[in-house]
Amino acid sequence: MQVKNSFIEKVNTDFEVRSLDSVCINTSELKHPWWYNVKYLAAGVLFGIVLVKTEVISWFRIQETFRFQSFHMYGVIGSALVTAAISVWLIKKFRLRTIYGEPIQLYKIRFSKGQVYGGLLFGFGWAITGACPGPLFALIGSGTTVIIVTLLSAIAGTWIYGYFREKLPH
Amino acid sequence: MFFVFGIAAGAFLAVTLLSNHQPVNVDPKLVSELKDYGINNYNQLAPQDIFNWSVLFTVKGFVLMVVGGFLIGFGTRYAGGCTSGHSIMGLSNLQWPSLLATICFMIGGIVMANFILPSILRL
Numbered sequence: 628m629q630v631k632n633s634f635i636e637k638v639n640t641d642f643e644v645r646s647l648d649s650v651c652i653n654t655s656e657l658k659h660p661w662w663y664n665v666k667y668l669a670a671g672v673l674f675g676i677v678l679v680k681t682e683v684i685s686w687f688r689i690q691e692t693f694r695f696q697s698f699h700m701y702g703v704i705g706s707a708l709v710t711a712a713i714s715v716w717l718i719k720k721f722r723l724r725t726i727y728g729e730p731i732q733l734y735k736i737r738f739s740k741g742q743v744y745g746g747l748l749f750g751f752g753w754a755i756t757g758a759c760p761g762p763l764f765a766l767i768g769s770g771t772t773v774i775i776v777t778l779l780s781a782i783a784g785t786w787i788y789g790y791f792r793e794k795l796p797h
Numbered sequence: 798m799f800f801v802f803g804i805a806a807g808a809f810l811a812v813t814l815l816s817n818h819q820p821v822n823v824d825p826k827l828v829s830e831l832k833d834y835g836i837n838n839y840n841q842l843a844p845q846d847i848f849n850w851s852v853l854f855t856v857k858g859f860v861l862m863v864v865g866g867f868l869i870g871f872g873t874r875y876a877g878g879c880t881s882g883h884s885i886m887g888l889s890n891l892q893w894p895s896l897l898a899t900i901c902f903m904i905g906g907i908v909m910a911n912f913i914l915p916s917i918l919r920l
Contacts, residue, residue, distance in 0.1 A: 664799040671803015672810065679811035685842040687823045690831075693903075693910035696824035704884060711889035733890050736877070742898040745875025746883075750905015752868030754914060755861055757843060759880045760873055763866070764801045768808030771843040773850050777866035784870025795875065 657727055678765040686757025693754055739797045752781075812841075834918040847918070857920040876901070 678684045681703050692700035717723065718731055725731060753759050756777055758766055763781060766774040788795075820839035831837075831844075838845045852858035873879045876898050878887060884902065887895025 667799040668803040668806075671800040671805075672807035673803075674800075675804040675807020675809075676811045676815065677807075678804070679808045679842065680815065682821060682842060684808075685821050686844050686848070687821045687827065687831075687839065687842075689906070690910055690914075691823050691827055693906045694824075694827065696827055704880070707885050708888055711885050715889045736883075736887055736892040736894045738894045738897070739877065741875040741877055742883075742894050743901050745872045745877070746898045746901025747872075747905040747908075748868050749872025749876050749879065750902045750907075751909045751913070752865050752870075752872055753880075753902065754906040754909035755865035755917070756869060759869060761801075761804055761879070761881060763869070764804040765808035766843055768805030769812045769842055770809075771841060771845070771848050773848055773853055773862060774843065776853060777862045777869075780863045780866030781870030781873075784867040784872075785874045787867075788871045788874040 655725075655727075655729055657729070674761065675765045675768060678762055679769055684758055684762035684765050684769070689754060689757040741795070741797055744796070834915075836918075855920075857917060860917050860920070872905075 682688050683700060683703050688697070688699055691697040715733065719733070723731060749759070756763075756774075758774070758777070760781065763774055763778045767778065821842065823839070828839075834847075836844045836846045846852075847857070847861060853862055869879075873882075876883065878895070878898065880902065883895040883898040888899060
């Protein structure tokens with residue numbers, strides 16, 4: 628009985644469950660004390676500063692973007708894309724590892740109808756609120772506290788999706 | 798959790814310590830259009846005329862903040878990613894489903910901003 632139990636514990640099925648979402652698959656099995664997470668706080672602070680200073684989280688900028696009245700957003704996302712593409716190329720080329728020496732694996736994204744239906748719904752939400760998930764946190768930090776309600780509603784949206792997932796076309 | 802808390806903290810730092818205290822400078826055509834909906838305050842990144850606690854309890858505010866938020870959350874999970882996940886990370890890794898998702902984000906945004914949002918703002 629003892630042996631059986633320890634075997635079950637070692638089989639980690641978490642990965643398969645999470646890979647269904649394909650949003651982000653964290654396969655790291657390293658365990659660290661909580662203060663190792665402070666580096667994510669630092670990355671978040673930098674990201675928050677960039678989101679505010681580039682004004683990409685501004686509702687006004689989003690309206691401009693979707694009315695094709697300004698190049699602003701296309702320029703910011705375009706340069707982020709170029710930077711990311713170079714980074715991905717470098718990671719692949721030199722088989723870079725994480726700072727703890729784990730290999731970095733980039734997964735293929737599989738097609739699903741969700742990319743169309745979900746994409747359109749996301750686009751609606753993006754244009755209404757002028758924000759996508761990360762910027763919601765930045766907007767709250769920048770002083771528009773009522774966005775807390777929008778954030779809670781977005782979290783509710785992810786739960787409702789999870790609840791109805793089986794019934795939605797994929 | 799650490800990361801998203803950091804985003805809020807970073808945004809707070811940016812508006813307090815790193816601010817140039819200038820209003821958001823947008824296209825004049827947009828300014829005149831938004832004027833019709835009573836949006837005149839450009840001092841913050843989000844329009845304070847429509848995104849505030851008292852508007853929240855009106856039909857307009859409910860659609861803007863609650864329905865809008867719901868669509869973000871639901872859409873992001875349904876599409877399997879958001880602007881950074883698909884449009885930046887997915888595209889940079891040359892994943893065609895991400896390109897499809899990005900195109901749909903744009904179509905959704907363009908349709909909403911140009912054809913549906915004006916009616917919501919008139920509520």
